[in-house]
Amino acid sequence: MSSTSASVFSRVGVLLRKEVLGLRAYQVSDSAGYVKLDAMENPYQLPHPLREEIAAVVASAAINRYPDPNPTLLKQEISATLALPQGMEVLLGNGSDELIQLLAMALNKPGAVMLSVEPSFVMYKIIATFTGMRYVGVPLTANFALDLPSMLAAIKRNRPALVFLAFPNNPTGNLFSVDAITEIIEASPGLVVVDEAYYAFANDSFIPKLPHHPNLLVMRTFSKLGMAGLRLGFLAGSVDWLEQLEKLRLPYNVGVLTQLVASKLLAHHEVLLQQAEQIKQGRTELYRNLSELSTVEVYPSAANFLLFRVANAVAIFNGLKERGVLIKNLSGGHPMLEDCLRVTVGTQSENERFVLALKESLGEEE
Numbered sequence: 001m002s003s004t005s006a007s008v009f010s011r012v013g014v015l016l017r018k019e020v021l022g023l024r025a026y027q028v029s030d031s032a033g034y035v036k037l038d039a040m041e042n043p044y045q046l047p048h049p050l051r052e053e054i055a056a057v058v059a060s061a062a063i064n065r066y067p068d069p070n071p072t073l074l075k076q077e078i079s080a081t082l083a084l085p086q087g088m089e090v091l092l093g094n095g096s097d098e099l100i101q102l103l104a105m106a107l108n109k110p111g112a113v114m115l116s117v118e119p120s121f122v123m124y125k126i127i128a129t130f131t132g133m134r135y136v137g138v139p140l141t142a143n144f145a146l147d148l149p150s151m152l153a154a155i156k157r158n159r160p161a162l163v164f165l166a167f168p169n170n171p172t173g174n175l176f177s178v179d180a181i182t183e184i185i186e187a188s189p190g191l192v193v194v195d196e197a198y199y200a201f202a203n204d205s206f207i208p209k210l211p212h213h214p215n216l217l218v219m220r221t222f223s224k225l226g227m228a229g230l231r232l233g234f235l236a237g238s239v240d241w242l243e244q245l246e247k248l249r250l251p252y253n254v255g256v257l258t259q260l261v262a263s264k265l266l267a268h269h270e271v272l273l274q275q276a277e278q279i280k281q282g283r284t285e286l287y288r289n290l291s292e293l294s295t296v297e298v299y300p301s302a303a304n305f306l307l308f309r310v311a312n313a314v315a316i317f318n319g320l321k322e323r324g325v326l327i328k329n330l331s332g333g334h335p336m337l338e339d340c341l342r343v344t345v346g347t348q349s350e351n352e353r354f355v356l357a358l359k360e361s362l363g364e365e366e
Contacts, residue, residue: 017132022129057264058260067252073263074266081269087239088210090236093235095221095231121164133162175202185215194217194218200273219234286354289355310362312339313331314331316341325353328341
């Protein structure tokens with residue numbers, strides 16, 4: 001190491017917070033050349049006529065100008081498309097990650113606690129850490145259900161300012177009990193955010209319940225529905241919450257192209273919902289195929305992915321990569337996920353290629 005590098009390294013270590021130094025950056029695998037089933041994306045392209053409409057919108061976009069800082073029309077379109085209850089509004093974010101960060105910053109008084117379940121979406125804990133908020137994770141049960149007594153005890157003990165509950169949960173895929181979540185909302189002294197990133201693949205939602213719980217917000221992203229490249233998420237809830245959170249939203253956080261393309265896609269929302277139905281059908285078939293493998297334990301899912309457990313998961317993960325299929329290795333990320341892998345539901349041909357590669361990796365090929 002040169003003297004200059006050593007000097008910079010020393011200064012980095014002195015100036016940065018120890019929490020930041022101790023963090024590990026969010027890992028995204030290089031997917032070039034693989035059947036990409038690792039990131040819970042919609043695998044389907046848009047119909048050609050709709051792509052042409054989007055191309056025309058993009059071609060006329062004023063990218064030399066800053067975007068609308070408060071895209072009222074887009075927010076109205078979201079509210080109408082998702083039938084938000086009367087009196088509820090939305091706040092837009094650059095994906096749900098920005099909204100998680102905004103919430104943590106807004107509620108992080110000295111000593112404030114963020115609480116969630118484990119295993120769940122890793123960004124809750126990561127964002128709590130780099131915003132300096134104390135994080136408390138309550139383990140799920142052995143079958144990944146909510147441990148309601150433990151949750152209520154943790155809420156009573158820690159008095160969290162902010163609770164995140166993913167519905168369905170990532171990476172386990174299951175929907176928690178609505179009654180249990182309702183008890184958690186009612187027992188919480190702070191804000192409860194139900195994260196519905198995978199709403200398009202589930203059969204329940206807390207959006208209709210927003211008027212009945214003053215400490216409830218619902219967070220969604222359009223990424224899983226087919227807009228992952230746009231990075232558009234939103235919080236839904238009462239104006240009392242959202243007008244305060246708006247103060248922390250960075251100016252122009254949703255770009256010109258995202259606003260225009262999202263508006264066009266919402267006008268064709270039924271196309272995305274039809275694709276979601278295809279994904280749900282593919283999920284059923286993929287679950288059946290995995291269930292037939294004697295060495296695989298697959299878990300029920302209400303999302304667009306399946307979690308499964310297999311002996312020597314790291315070796316199986318590498319075997320899939322050698323055969324051109326990329327999924328997500330979760331083994332080692334949390335004790336409850338030992339030997340677990342997660343696969344996104346792809347197109348029929350992608351799913352078939354994954355199953356064949358898995359059988360070959362397991363030594364169960366026909």
